[in-house]
Amino acid sequence: MVIYARILTALPVSSTHSIIGSILGFGLIAIGPGVVNRLVLGVVVLSLVISFLCRCHLFCRLFPHPPFHLIFIPDPVLFPSA
Numbered sequence: 001m002v003i004y005a006r007i008l009t010a011l012p013v014s015s016t017h018s019i020i021g022s023i024l025g026f027g028l029i030a031i032g033p034g035v036v037n038r039l040v041l042g043v044v045v046l047s048l049v050i051s052f053l054c055r056c057h058l059f060c061r062l063f064p065h066p067p068f069h070l071i072f073i074p075d076p077v078l079f080p081s082a
Contacts, residue, residue, distance in 0.1 A: 020044060 027035045
């Protein structure tokens with residue numbers, strides 16, 4: 001479902017986030033909430049948040065004035081030129 005939302009919104013999708021969400025969702029549906037190891041889930045979520053913050057910091061350090069004309073390139077599938 002996330003992949004289909006990406007097609008409509010043209011936002012990037014992380015395969016890591018999708019895989020973790022699918023495994024967690026399958027475990028919750030198949031076995032129930034007792035299957036979730038909250039400590040491991042917390043470590044995974046914390047690592048994803050920390051890596052996101054590190055990427056943002058690195059981007060801001062490398063590109064203090066980002067070239068937005070290169071970042072926001074319209075998707076040719078969603079916005080075909082006439």
